Amino acid sequence: MKPDSDLMPIQKSPPCAAEEVVRMGFEGGALFMVVAESVLVAYAWIGWTILRDFARAE
Known part of the structure; x- marks a missing residue:
């Protein structure tokens, strides 16, 4: 049987x-x-606007 320390859940590190x-x-x-x-x-x-002004200029 394993010791209790091996069965401890892994603690999540801070993000x-x-x-x-x-x-x-x-x-x-x-x-x-x-x-x-x-x-x-x-x-x-x-x-x-630029295209419209260019088309009107011709």
């Missing part, structure tokens, strides 16, 4: 910085998507 960043990234994922979509819409609007 490291990388784990915290990943966890915060998943929790803040919705905010990131809103910001990313807003940037894409802004670029599309700027591109459409």
